[in-house]
Amino acid sequence: MTKNRFREEFARALATAFQQAYADKFESMGVKEVFDAEFIYDNLEKPKDARMGRFAFPVFRFSKLLGAKPPEIAQRVADTASESISSYDGLAAVTSAGGFINAATDFAAEAGETLCEILKSKSAYGGSDRGNGRTVLVEYSSPNIAKPFGIGHLRTTILGNSLRRIFKKLGFDVIGVNYLGDWGTQFGKMIVAWRRWGGGARVADSHVTDLLELYVRFHEEAEKEDSLNDEARLAFKKLEEGDPETVKLWEQFRETSQAEFDRVYKLLGIEFDLVTGEAFLNDKMEPVIKRLEKAGLTSISEGALIVDLDDPHLPPCLLKKADGATLYATRDLAGLIYRWEKYKFEQSLYVVGTAQSDHFKQAFKVIGLLEDKEQVPPDERMIGRVKHIEFGWVRFGDQMLSTRRGNIIFLEDVINKAVDLAREKIAEKNPDLADRDETALMIGVGAVLYSQFSVRRQKDVNFDWDEVLSFEGETGPYLQYTHARLCSLLRNYPAEVSAEFDQSLLDKEEERRVVELLADFPAAVEDAARSYDPNVIAAHLIRLAGAFNRVYQRKDDKGRIDKIISDDANLSAARIALVESVRTVIYEGLSLLGIQAPQEM
């Protein structure tokens, strides 16, 4: 990972100052804790109030170690560092405030270096080669076939899509997997429903909404007539045994659904590297069961084949039902093992809702037990590399969205509504725009996507039409609008953008905020990867866009807008370098979220 030079310099200056100011302690301790620049680097903070400085180091924890009160330490070290500040060309001042040591960077230097780096590396800015080609699997979206694509699928789909992009940016070889729910008792239900109420139509002529109706009807009728459930189980059993007629029906359900999914993915710009499904694992389950049996982990309970997890809070993991049919967990275990053997991944992420948290705990526990029993060497174990990236529910009003009850908002409707609204806005604000339809699509989709990133992933998110369709404030369109405005500036600028500019001309407080946010973008990308949450990037972009808009509308002493492009060629050149840098980062950040940015809107 590339380190921030200014941050590093401050850490070095502090470590040296600590060594000098507390020479006796340093002598006995050596290069550790506060005497170690690397330690300080990792423990630097950002001051709450930007006026306090660029970086901060709290010394409270070291009061005991150094035998002095925090403010004394801070002052003494800050004074010591100040004496030799001239040997650090990136630092302007080191001061103390209470128990904090604060640093101000040489702003012109930081502005110059940051902007030059962005102008030079362009879209590569914020990335790294940290992944070094190691493999990361991300499983996301994974809709069930024979069901429409509802708003409930939105989160996993775009979260996973974004994580795929983020890890790619960090140099990992990412495989985005769409693991279709194309197997299980639910297909028994569909088959029964189709035969009973399908009216003899051909599946190929049907639409997913027809299938949904049947699915809902099944659940309604099954409440009255319990034997339907047995019938469905039997139908699934036949499917699993390969009964030709049943298999044919299933294949048709699959095709009908796939067509709908592809349409939605195209609309949203979602990409996968591998589309597979539960059915793919059909012949891979038996070997896994054999392996578990051989390891002595299985037992029969109430007629079912289980793995007892020896955990009071986890029910046993079911491998086979009493009727011999397999279950979700069986297939996931087979999938875990298959993918581990095939890819030897660094990490494998399952972007699945929080409701399935226990399921993943069970599956991972089984893998752990198996690796223990088989005495797999530590560096050949997949346990610890597989992670459940869970996220909260999408809620609609007071209701949970449930496909079983037919209580569903179609994702396509949401997108269409947002795009229509974007089209209206364009007609109102920029009726002469050339690519109106294309732009409206980008904005509408941007609004829908962003609405999911504005909340930390663990939290439930309330689906609110007004919010999703809002284009003002902390929204996707706000970021897109800022980007379009930046593009407009670049169009209006009469010369070429150049990395040769007078950095000392970027001396306004508003500009400093922007530069700092630009410099911190790589850290935000890292942060998003570490927490598996693109929300970090979304929030960073909002701050950046806001900071830039304040530069853009900054007024001079006379109350007039201080324009980016003016008669002063040198000043304009410096400011336009800032503009191009912000544009690059917003564009790149949005692309990590899977959001496109039009040049005009």
Added chain:
RNA sequence: GCCCCCGUAGCUCACCUGGAUAGAGCAUCGGUUUCCUAAACCGAGGGUAGCAGGUUCGAGUCCUGCCGGGGGUACCA
């Protein structure tokens, strides 16, 4: 019953591995356009961070208990 997640401004949410005066957006009220896109910007009001303890120099953040909401709890996925 047990397990997991959540509880911050009227609403929706932030606060990075505990740190300085708890910040944004929406909504409300007021202001900014002879000026590069006003989908923007500035200002005002709005807070017992569910409650009660504990750990710590320091707690929205960690621990315990309680209250409230949601989810899960073997033959659905």
